[in-house]
Amino acid sequence: MTAIEQDKSQENSALHFSALEPPRRYLFGPGPTMVHPRVYEALSKPIVGHLDPYFIQVMGDVQQLLKTGFGTSGATLVISGTGSAGMEAAVANFVEPGTKFAVFANGYFSDRLTEMAKRHDANVVRFEKPWGETFTEDEAREFIRREKPKVVAYVHAETSTGALQSGQAICAAAHDAGALAIADCVTSLGGVPVEFDQTGIDVAYSCTQKGLSCPPGLSPMAISARAMDWLRARTFPVRSWYFDLKLIYDYSTVSHRYHHTAPISMFYALREALLVIAEEGIEKRWERHRRCHKVFVKGIEAMGLHMHVPEAHRIATLNTVGVPKGVDEAKVRKRLLDEAGIEIAGGFGPLAGKVFRIGVMGPLATEDNVQFFLKEFKRTLSAEGYSI
Amino acid sequence: MTAIEQDKSQENSALHFSALEPPRRYLFGPGPTMVHPRVYEALSKPIVGHLDPYFIQVMGDVQQLLKTGFGTSGATLVISGTGSAGMEAAVANFVEPGTKFAVFANGYFSDRLTEMAKRHDANVVRFEKPWGETFTEDEAREFIRREKPKVVAYVHAETSTGALQSGQAICAAAHDAGALAIADCVTSLGGVPVEFDQTGIDVAYSCTQKGLSCPPGLSPMAISARAMDWLRARTFPVRSWYFDLKLIYDYSTVSHRYHHTAPISMFYALREALLVIAEEGIEKRWERHRRCHKVFVKGIEAMGLHMHVPEAHRIATLNTVGVPKGVDEAKVRKRLLDEAGIEIAGGFGPLAGKVFRIGVMGPLATEDNVQFFLKEFKRTLSAEGYSI
Numbered sequence: 001m002t003a004i005e006q007d008k009s010q011e012n013s014a015l016h017f018s019a020l021e022p023p024r025r026y027l028f029g030p031g032p033t034m035v036h037p038r039v040y041e042a043l044s045k046p047i048v049g050h051l052d053p054y055f056i057q058v059m060g061d062v063q064q065l066l067k068t069g070f071g072t073s074g075a076t077l078v079i080s081g082t083g084s085a086g087m088e089a090a091v092a093n094f095v096e097p098g099t100k101f102a103v104f105a106n107g108y109f110s111d112r113l114t115e116m117a118k119r120h121d122a123n124v125v126r127f128e129k130p131w132g133e134t135f136t137e138d139e140a141r142e143f144i145r146r147e148k149p150k151v152v153a154y155v156h157a158e159t160s161t162g163a164l165q166s167g168q169a170i171c172a173a174a175h176d177a178g179a180l181a182i183a184d185c186v187t188s189l190g191g192v193p194v195e196f197d198q199t200g201i202d203v204a205y206s207c208t209q210k211g212l213s214c215p216p217g218l219s220p221m222a223i224s225a226r227a228m229d230w231l232r233a234r235t236f237p238v239r240s241w242y243f244d245l246k247l248i249y250d251y252s253t254v255s256h257r258y259h260h261t262a263p264i265s266m267f268y269a270l271r272e273a274l275l276v277i278a279e280e281g282i283e284k285r286w287e288r289h290r291r292c293h294k295v296f297v298k299g300i301e302a303m304g305l306h307m308h309v310p311e312a313h314r315i316a317t318l319n320t321v322g323v324p325k326g327v328d329e330a331k332v333r334k335r336l337l338d339e340a341g342i343e344i345a346g347g348f349g350p351l352a353g354k355v356f357r358i359g360v361m362g363p364l365a366t367e368d369n370v371q372f373f374l375k376e377f378k379r380t381l382s383a384e385g386y387s388i
Numbered sequence: 389m390t391a392i393e394q395d396k397s398q399e400n401s402a403l404h405f406s407a408l409e410p411p412r413r414y415l416f417g418p419g420p421t422m423v424h425p426r427v428y429e430a431l432s433k434p435i436v437g438h439l440d441p442y443f444i445q446v447m448g449d450v451q452q453l454l455k456t457g458f459g460t461s462g463a464t465l466v467i468s469g470t471g472s473a474g475m476e477a478a479v480a481n482f483v484e485p486g487t488k489f490a491v492f493a494n495g496y497f498s499d500r501l502t503e504m505a506k507r508h509d510a511n512v513v514r515f516e517k518p519w520g521e522t523f524t525e526d527e528a529r530e531f532i533r534r535e536k537p538k539v540v541a542y543v544h545a546e547t548s549t550g551a552l553q554s555g556q557a558i559c560a561a562a563h564d565a566g567a568l569a570i571a572d573c574v575t576s577l578g579g580v581p582v583e584f585d586q587t588g589i590d591v592a593y594s595c596t597q598k599g600l601s602c603p604p605g606l607s608p609m610a611i612s613a614r615a616m617d618w619l620r621a622r623t624f625p626v627r628s629w630y631f632d633l634k635l636i637y638d639y640s641t642v643s644h645r646y647h648h649t650a651p652i653s654m655f656y657a658l659r660e661a662l663l664v665i666a667e668e669g670i671e672k673r674w675e676r677h678r679r680c681h682k683v684f685v686k687g688i689e690a691m692g693l694h695m696h697v698p699e700a701h702r703i704a705t706l707n708t709v710g711v712p713k714g715v716d717e718a719k720v721r722k723r724l725l726d727e728a729g730i731e732i733a734g735g736f737g738p739l740a741g742k743v744f745r746i747g748v749m750g751p752l753a754t755e756d757n758v759q760f761f762l763k764e765f766k767r768t769l770s771a772e773g774y775s776i
Binding site: 017042050058082084239241269337343 | 413420430432433434436437438440442446475480508605628657725731736
């Protein structure tokens with residue numbers, strides 16, 4: 001084929017692809033959630049270089065603005081990957097071969113923490129509970145006292161189950177044992193209080209596409225002074241160069257020496273999403289989510305459905321609703337998507353087929369939107385044979 | 389502080405941050421480069437979920453469209469991180485403890501490959517040359533025959549030096565030795581031919597913000613059938629869960645089972661950037677870059693400056709220009725940025741202070757833009773004491 005012929009065939013091949021026209025979706029799943037128009041506008045602003053003084057300022061603003069949601073006066077930074085990248089950064093940087101790593105295991109993401117820690121040669125010990133349950137303060141303390149780990153990890157808001165785990169006793173017991181406490185805050189940051197400093201968390205990671213209502217692509221982290229000391233004292237090299245927090249911290253906040261090329265547009269978006277939150281006020285935002293959660297639960301129970309997690313341990317932004325007997329949850333989800341453009345998620349692992357996972361967060365967390373969702377959900381369940 | 393008082397202080401704190409208004413930059417550095425308006429438009433389209441049928445289609449389109457730039461009929465996929473994440477994925481998946489890993493070392497990115505391979509417990513052997521030089525076919529064959537590595541890695545287009553390394557002899561010798569060949573194509577994909585299949589590359593990774601003219605944030609990869617077999621036969625777990633290519637390949641192309649939440653907006657942007665390229669025609673695009681490169685070099689030499697890399701081994705899209713005696717390259721760069729909004733980069737490592745790194749790629753690769761750059765560059769050099 002000559003170059004000209006090949007160009008022709010390539011021109012033709014471009015014609016096989018339609019223009020990008022994403023369908024309108026109401027994102028009532030566990031994330032990604034809806035995005036504020038200002039954040040989309042920020043995404044489309046012209047990029048500058050990753051070492052440009054303007055971009056250094058954007059990174060600095062993001063780090064500053066993140067402190068409020070995390071509830072910390074300490075260090076924050078952003079990993080150039082999604083929430084799972086933050087998890088891997090947390091594990092890779094605080095595990096050396098043989099490090100005793102204790103996991104509070106009550107859902108999918110604690111299993112993922114386990115898997116990552118094993119791959120990094122940690123000596124993993126697990127305290128297991130059924131998916132959806134949480135750990136009491138006494139149980140947490142007793143486990144950590146008995147196991148004497150070097151690192152303790154738990155999932156603050158478990159996306160797979162809808163359960164919120166208080167970190168107070170876990171972190172205190174970890175510190176008593178001389179251990180660091182890692183908290184998965186992927187589903188909590190921006191939607192419910194994290195209280196990093198007050199809880200005594202040492203390492204928290206999150207994502208952009210849930211409580212922060214930004215598209216996915218970055219993973220914000222908070223790191224305590226104790227954890228920073230731990231990092232500096234570390235001698236065994238971090239297996240992952242890309243996730244090496246010392247190098248990322250240096251690029252982001254100290255020397256601004258090149259590490260990798262940060263995703264400029266995503267930082268623009270995250271900065272704008274954090275400004276939208278700051279303008280609303282984080283306390284007001286949390287309260288809005290709590291209020292909508294109550295409306296949601298009331299509506300769900302009025303349909304005769306039940307919430308999977310006991311009231312005291314629910315995540316305000318992410319609800320797990322039991323699938324009623326005789327209803328095929330996959331069909332409900334497909335019909336909701338096809339007929340109403342509404343995305344929700346199903347359960348997986350031990351909860352496969354047993355729960356719907358329904359997020360009410362960010363721009364969707366208004367009473368009107370909850371009522372809209374409940375109406376469509378009810379209609380769809382009826383169409384799939386559930387008599388209310 | 390009461391909740392209301394705190395909200396007030398947070399509202400005030402939002403006021404400390406100005407609106408996002410990035411300065412206008414002409415990105416003549418090694419990347420990120422300028423972005424087509426259609427790509428910015430794609431970035432700001434409403435997101436759908438990462439398991440939405442529409443998004444699965446977008447991922448599939450991206451994989452399909454990537455084949456042309458890579459020059460492969462085989463597997464392509466996209467890592468949810470920047471180019472360095474692609475490098476880490478390549479190393480982490482094809483190294484097991486003790487794997488003999490041969491690096492052709494003639495610049496910064498081969499040093500980074502070395503560093504990553506060591507962190508993954510490879511037994512690294514290096515063939516070193518000064519930054520800017522390349523390896524002949526005989527040298528490449530002789531090194532691989534002597535060392536008998538399991539994996540061979542080289543940098544196709546070395547961003548730190550401007551040198552283009554032919555992979556033909558390296559890949560052939562690697563295959564003769566039963567080894568896999570990894571090629572860093574971060575600076576070549578979309579700008580100059582990669583010819584993955586024809587060269588015999590097994591694993592190539594790239595980025596979005598150079599030859600593809602998309603913002604940074606994703607790392608496209610191409611993987612040969614031999615490399616896929618290698619992956620399937622691997623028994624030692626990949627240290628990195630986030631970069632585990634078997635899991636990513638399964639999510640992206642086979643079962644679409646959840647692995648991580650892909651950066652939806654960045655995939656939209658990459659799809660659009662690839663469509664822009666397909667519409668131009670990849671051969672025409674390469675030719676446009678070659679043509680502009682010639683105009684650039686002619687202008688540079690007319691100023692009495694010299695190109696760092698010999699003519700036969702230059703990357704068409706990324707030029708290294710010697711800093712003339714008595715000129716402070718950092719001052720030149722600062723003045724160019726401040727007065728003309730033009731970003732270029734300096735050298736680092738052994739080339740610190742010795743070269744300018746000047747990219748002419750994507751939307752900037754037109755004769756008019758090159759002339760605009762040359763005029764501003766000349767004016768700036770004069771202002772910094774260089775008499776032409």
